[in-house]
Amino acid sequence: MEETIQFKLNGKQTKLTVDGERKLLWVLRTDLETTGPKYGCGEGICGACTVLIDGTAARSCQTSVKEVKGRDVVTIEGLAAEGALHPLQKAFMEHDGFQCGYCTSGMILTAYSFLKQVPHATHDQIIQGMDDNLCRCGAHKRIAAAIEKAAKEMSLSDPVGERSDVK
Amino acid sequence: MKFQMEHGANSVNEKFKVQNLTSLQNSDPESQIPNLEMEQGAGGNTENPEFDFHLNRRQFIKVAGGGIFLFFTIGDLPAFGQQRGERRSLPNDFNAFLRIGENGRVSLYTGKIEMGQGVHTSLGQMLAEELDVPLDSVDMVMGDTELCPWDMGTWGSMSTRFFGPPLRLAGAKARRAMIELASEHLNTSPENLTVEDGVVYEKSNKKNHVSYAELAKGKKIEREPKGQVSLKKPSEFKIIGKSFARRDGEVKVTGKAKYAGDIQIPGMMYAKILRPPAHGAKLLDVDVSEAQKMRGVQVVRDGDFVAVLHRYPDVAATALSKIKAKFDSPKTGVDDKTIFDHLLNEATEGRVTTHGGDLQSGQQGSKTIFDQTYLNDYVAHAPMEPHTATAHIEGNKLTVWASTQNPFGVQGEVAKELGMSSENVRVITPFVGGGFGGKSRNQQASEAARLAKLSGKPVQVAWTREEEFFYDSFRPAAIVKIKSGITENGRMNLWDYHVYYAGERGAEQFYTIPNHRTTSYGGNAHPFATGAWRAPGNNTNTFARESQIDMMAAKAGIDPLEFRLQHLDNEKVKRVLKAAAEQFGWTPAKGPSGRGFGIACGLDAGATVATMAEVAVNKNTGEVQVKRVVCAQDMGLVINPEGATIQVEGCITMGLGYALTEGLHFKDGKILDTNFDTYELPRFSWLPKIETVLIEDKNSDPQGGGEPAIITMGGVIANAIYNAVGVRLFHLPMTPERVLDALKG
Numbered sequence: 008m009e010e011t012i013q014f015k016l017n018g019k020q021t022k023l024t025v026d027g028e029r030k031l032l033w034v035l036r037t038d039l040e041t042t043g044p045k046y047g048c049g050e051g052i053c054g055a056c057t058v059l060i061d062g063t064a065a066r067s068c069q070t071s072v073k074e075v076k077g078r079d080v081v082t083i084e085g086l087a088a089e090g091a092l093h094p095l096q097k098a099f100m101e102h103d104g105f106q107c108g109y110c111t112s113g114m115i116l117t118a119y120s121f122l123k124q125v126p127h128a129t130h131d132q133i134i135q136g137m138d139d140n141l142c143r144c145g146a147h148k149r150i151a152a153a154i155e156k157a158a159k160e161m162s163l164s165d166p167v168g169e170r171s172d173v174k
Numbered sequence: 175m176k177f178q179m180e181h182g183a184n185s186v187n188e189k190f191k192v193q194n195l196t197s198l199q200n201s202d203p204e205s206q207i208p209n210l211e212m213e214q215g216a217g218g219n220t221e222n223p224e225f226d227f228h229l230n231r232r233q234f235i236k237v238a239g240g241g242i243f244l245f246f247t248i249g250d251l252p253a254f255g256q257q258r259g260e261r262r263s264l265p266n267d268f269n270a271f272l273r274i275g276e277n278g279r280v281s282l283y284t285g286k287i288e289m290g291q292g293v294h295t296s297l298g299q300m301l302a303e304e305l306d307v308p309l310d311s312v313d314m315v316m317g318d319t320e321l322c323p324w325d326m327g328t329w330g331s332m333s334t335r336f337f338g339p340p341l342r343l344a345g346a347k348a349r350r351a352m353i354e355l356a357s358e359h360l361n362t363s364p365e366n367l368t369v370e371d372g373v374v375y376e377k378s379n380k381k382n383h384v385s386y387a388e389l390a391k392g393k394k395i396e397r398e399p400k401g402q403v404s405l406k407k408p409s410e411f412k413i414i415g416k417s418f419a420r421r422d423g424e425v426k427v428t429g430k431a432k433y434a435g436d437i438q439i440p441g442m443m444y445a446k447i448l449r450p451p452a453h454g455a456k457l458l459d460v461d462v463s464e465a466q467k468m469r470g471v472q473v474v475r476d477g478d479f480v481a482v483l484h485r486y487p488d489v490a491a492t493a494l495s496k497i498k499a500k501f502d503s504p505k506t507g508v509d510d511k512t513i514f515d516h517l518l519n520e521a522t523e524g525r526v527t528t529h530g531g532d533l534q535s536g537q538q539g540s541k542t543i544f545d546q547t548y549l550n551d552y553v554a555h556a557p558m559e560p561h562t563a564t565a566h567i568e569g570n571k572l573t574v575w576a577s578t579q580n581p582f583g584v585q586g587e588v589a590k591e592l593g594m595s596s597e598n599v600r601v602i603t604p605f606v607g608g609g610f611g612g613k614s615r616n617q618q619a620s621e622a623a624r625l626a627k628l629s630g631k632p633v634q635v636a637w638t639r640e641e642e643f644f645y646d647s648f649r650p651a652a653i654v655k656i657k658s659g660i661t662e663n664g665r666m667n668l669w670d671y672h673v674y675y676a677g678e679r680g681a682e683q684f685y686t687i688p689n690h691r692t693t694s695y696g697g698n699a700h701p702f703a704t705g706a707w708r709a710p711g712n713n714t715n716t717f718a719r720e721s722q723i724d725m726m727a728a729k730a731g732i733d734p735l736e737f738r739l740q741h742l743d744n745e746k747v748k749r750v751l752k753a754a755a756e757q758f759g760w761t762p763a764k765g766p767s768g769r770g771f772g773i774a775c776g777l778d779a780g781a782t783v784a785t786m787a788e789v790a791v792n793k794n795t796g797e798v799q800v801k802r803v804v805c806a807q808d809m810g811l812v813i814n815p816e817g818a819t820i821q822v823e824g825c826i827t828m829g830l831g832y833a834l835t836e837g838l839h840f841k842d843g844k845i846l847d848t849n850f851d852t853y854e855l856p857r858f859s860w861l862p863k864i865e866t867v868l869i870e871d872k873n874s875d876p877q878g879g880g881e882p883a884i885i886t887m888g889g890v891i892a893n894a895i896y897n898a899v900g901v902r903l904f905h906l907p908m909t910p911e912r913v914l915d916a917l918k919g
């Protein structure tokens with residue numbers, strides 16, 4: 008059933024009339040032309056479609072758009088606050104935390120959410136925390152290294168990489 | 175043949191910045207061409223009917239705006255145009271080119287594509303080195319059939335290997351051309367000049383200088399410098415051999431990188447296509463009435479090809495689920511258990527590929543004979559990005575954005591499908607979300623083009639994960655039978671090797687065995703499509719060969735490293751084995767030692783690789799944890815050590831999958847694996863400690879890097895499992911069930 012749904016997308020209020028049962032992934036990618044979240048499996052297995060909802064990682068292929076009513080949705084496009092790359096993004100670049108890059112937005116946002124919960128995560132904790140995100144290119148080692156680096160940096164400066172528009 | 179960037183296509187490009195094309199303009203016809211040299215053969219291209227690069231050089235120059243153009247040729251390379259039965263001839267005077275723009279930026283136009291392997295960076299490095307410009311002033315224009323010269327496709331670890339040397343030469347020639355231009359400008363002879371970071375200086379008077387940008391300004395110059403140029407010596411390298419972070423980093427971490435599914439065109443429809451439940455199934459009856467009732471849904475039917483279109487992909491999927499279809503599915507009796515008998519029955523006659531000594535005397539002279547069969551399941555490519563294409567028809571022109579490893583293949587296939595001439599088809603390759611060989615098939619592009627034509631609208635076809643599994647061209651299931659023997663003294667004396675369906679890549683054995691023969695059997699008995707998968711065939715061959723060698727070493731009571739070294743004349747293999755052993759800290763012990771140490775080596779794509787691994791086997795569950803992997807690889811000249819290391823790590827990580835879990839389940843043409851729940855990919859928690867040792871040979875050409883290390887993963891883990899628990903696994907993947915079965919004996 009069509010309804011009007013309002014939420015914050017990457018810091019901007021967004022309103023659209025849409026069947027609330029539709030999955031957030033497709034509404035973001037098509038209706039809202041925000042293509043950072045990717046389709047990888049459609050069943051919640053791979054994590055390519057990960058977005059932040061109120062700062063916590065969620066699989067947008069499993070989330071109905073009506074569930075985000077009034078909430079704060081951040082995709083990879085919204086992670087760089089005012090154009091400055093987030094420490095995770097920088098660390099992914101420095102450590103080559105990707106190859107084809109298709110899993111990357113899901114990896115970064117999952118890591119963001121994870122580090123928020125476990126700010127001083129160790130290597131082993133990161134491996135566990137990221138285990139449900141798939142990467143076919145085998146970039147795992149670099150991804151883990153990037154997250155470790157970012158974890159260190161974030162705990163030095165800003166405990167959880169907190170941003171004003173991501174609560 | 176006239177190049178026209180039509181309005182629509184142009185605006186799409188601008189909107190999505192699909193490639194770095196913004197510097198191309200189609201105006202500027204009045205530009206002066208002050209120093210145009212047309213070489214013999216220019217324009218002759220169009221007379222070759224097989225040559226369908228749209229622009230000859232004169233046309234290209236006309237449309238591409240100002241700057242200096244350098245056309246060059248990838249030499250007479252046997253690997254090009256000869257694989258996969260492709261017999262297209264390359265243009266006879268150039269097939270790649272670069273442009274130095276008025277802003278000093280250098281654009282390299284190549285039909286190669288970037289799918290994660292990093293050629294974006296390594297090709298740029300080679301060019302920047304020889305041309306003496308900073309790496310970040312090089313732009314790559316890749317995989318666009320309208321702008322780039324024809325290319326066979328990106329696979330086989332060939333981009334750096336075969337494209338690299340001529341590219342360096344082109345860079346060197348371009349540098350020479352710039353020096354010649356500068357010498358007119360600076361009023362001194364070329365011998366007095368040198369280049370640094372894109373600026374030509376007089377050696378004795380550094381104040382007298384001119385930049386590439388200044389030289390290019392307001393000009394349209396076409397050059398193909400005459401005379402000899404020499405490449406830089408390794409000692410002169412400033413960019414080659416240095417590690418650079420990937421150049422596509424920023425767009426990939428910010429979500430700006432566009433993949434085929436991210437292309438949106440006004441009025442575009444997403445298509446979902448009715449699929450058979452099994453390969454070989456026939457459509458008997460279809461009822462689309464329920465789907466048709468949905469608002470905004472367009473049903474398209476052309477014979478058995480039935481699709482629903484909607485402006486949202488998820489709504490199209492819902493509409494598809496409302497179609498009622500009856501299929502007649504064949505009962506072939508072939509499934510993932512019976513497949514090996516089936517394949518053996520259907521195999522063609524063998525072809526002896528190498529032979530030496532005498533097998534009979536080898537057998538007679540051997541004290542112990544080992545007769546063993548190795549099996550390998552079908553493996554899926556499973557790139558994270560499924561096959562996707564967006565097709566847009568404007569007038570008689572079709573543009574396709576495709577996730578593909580061979581844009582020119584797409585161009586031909588799509589043109590054929592629609593009965594168009596391929597010069598009216600433009601294929602643009604955005605970033606590709608992994609390929610591994612699987613995206614050299616492009617069914618989705620033909621589907622999108624067909625639907626765009628039938629519906630009269632731009633159409634995107636993005637396969638679901640289930641479709642991706644169904645239509646994959648799997649790495650073939652394969653069988654290797656080896657009969658080998660050792661003498662009383664533990665010398666290998668017999669090697670009779672039969673490989674079925676894995677092909678010859680990696681089948682030739684490189685050990686010193688006096689009596690040997692290698693026979694390859696093929697055939698077309700697979701129940702679905704098969705094709706090349708990262709280092710095709712070599713994974714199977716290396717698993718079988720290295721397991722068999724290990725078995726003989728154990729029987730002979732000799733440490734498996736020592737046993738290999740005793741039977742090797744190949745210096746490169748010896749060198750990588752020793753390098754791996756040193757890094758690993760290998761100490762000799764005959765197998766099985768209980769330590770869980772394994773070893774395997776092999777040759778692939780011109781590279782030589784040796785891998786050592788440590789595993790732990792859980793005897794209760796059959797689970798194998800790979801704790802540490804050391805890989806030593808000799809790959810000739812290393813362009814980007816960091817990039818090469820990353821490729822090795824990717825191979826090792828991806829290789830854990832085919833070694834431990836990846837094997838396709840199917841029955842009667844039905845693919846039972848439809849997603850990653852049953853078809854398990856390697857995960858973070860599987861990640862061993864990975865150590866890579868690159869053995870560089872600066873004076874040899876660069877060799878393949880995207881594939882070689884993966885070939886050893888099945889063998890090294892099998893050997894490590896044996897070393898840990900004393901049982902051998904002869905069937906890949908080595909799933910917990912198979913490990914438990916082996917432990918039970």
Ligand code: FES
Binds near residue numbers: 055068
């Ligand atoms: S696409 Fe959502 S988890 Fe895979």
Ligand code: FES
Binds near residue numbers: 143
């Ligand atoms: S980088 Fe390709 S899937 Fe992760």
